[in-house]
Amino acid sequence: MSVGFIGAGRMAQALGRGFISKGIVKPQKMVASDTSQSVLDVMKKQGIGTTTCNAEVVERSDLVVLAVKPHLVADVLQEISDFLTKEKMFVSIAAGVPLEVLESNLLLGTRVLRAMPNTACLVHAGATVVAPGKSIHSGDTSLVQTLFQTVGVCYVGTEDQLDAVTGLSGSGPAYAFTTIESLADGGVKMGLPRDMATKLAAQTLFGAAKMVLESGKHPGQLKDEVCSPGGTTITAMHALERGGFRGTIIDAVEASALKARKMGELELQKQEGRTLEIEQEVRMTKKMAEKN
Template structure:
């Protein structure tokens, strides 16, 4: 199945009488980014969210935001309708063993863990558990995220549109086959890190050539943001937009030549490949642990 966007009205979930109680099993940076993004959107208030973690360190920020917090995972599952698995991949088996018996058909379980398949999660939960696998990214915190989700075997008709609505508030969201998810993680899930390295390197170049650091960082960040928007809004292929900047015999084509000599494109392609293969390794490990 090809990736597809699901149309939603974008109005406040509460106005549609669809407002679920949302719980984060895990309260790290990923959970914090998503919670902040939902609050920033103005469509999901903090009182509709809950988070659990064994220590107070990660819960402090969420508490300050008005999100209800607990140290008891079972309490969260018993309180919430939508349960987000927001822990590191290696923690998923232990977490599912702890809360699995408390999950029932009334829950929608949304996994945010890289490399952990829907099939594996379903195998650790009671028969009929409704499972969705989603891969958002950290720009969700400013409602400029990119998310892809896939649905499991027991989801109900309403579950896809609900997930779509939740993640649409965080930016761009589409539904796709689970076979896409590892590549999605490698492109958009890990992609912000590649962009931050690029901004940092551009700023370093500016500093080398005499720009103050703060100005160089702002110019680099704004340039990447503006370029990304131009790709999305113009509908042109990135190569065509690149050609528009490169005058014959000019400074930009000279710079592009240096990027090619340094293997810039090759490095990015191989970075995506490496991240995707790492996720597939996690898939294989989870499949082995199920046997």
């Protein structure tokens, strides 16, 4: 299978590296396009073919990963429209661009999926959810899942879950970075050197996450197990609850998910505008032809 990336930025580079390191796609079978030469040079160093022409990526690939910023996706799909065939499969990682928008800019029946990865894919510890579009064939979703599993975990979900996924794992690394920074600040306040405090904070989150994933225990149970009666941890938990810790995190996930939903609605509105424009143009061309 040949794989192409339209947009060769951070995410495409992480995926390219993941596919190569797990031996799933050979570098010679990959090609990436971008407007910026410096990111193409990074791809080239990995042995991946490069071009500044998005259409060339479509021509040379069985599976095309759309990895440009969300506001560019529809324009890019328009730009490559003459080179589309139904045999090509598309995976969009653009946040908040609905399947309906992707499908309306591709040939009817094109196989397309949406994926919501996160920045931890850069260190092969990502969390991704893929949602299949309506024309997907059997085996396509598991193939894409296997590709994303080269850069972390990947679950299959439905498109209506992707806003919540964005709020949780998509934006989640930022909440975790801020938590690490806050823990380190606490350590510094209580006398630790900054470097040691940051490393301890990061390892603490890493260790706690590993315990949740490996023990299979409910996080609440693990929390109870470290809170000895009358001890330091339960005293700290009281301080967290007074500060509205859980409510704030839940609010953050909700805020990000609602923002993602709004972005999706805007993309759909823009698509409706584009469709109306095309219909108008077709009507005008027909009228002109009738006149002549």
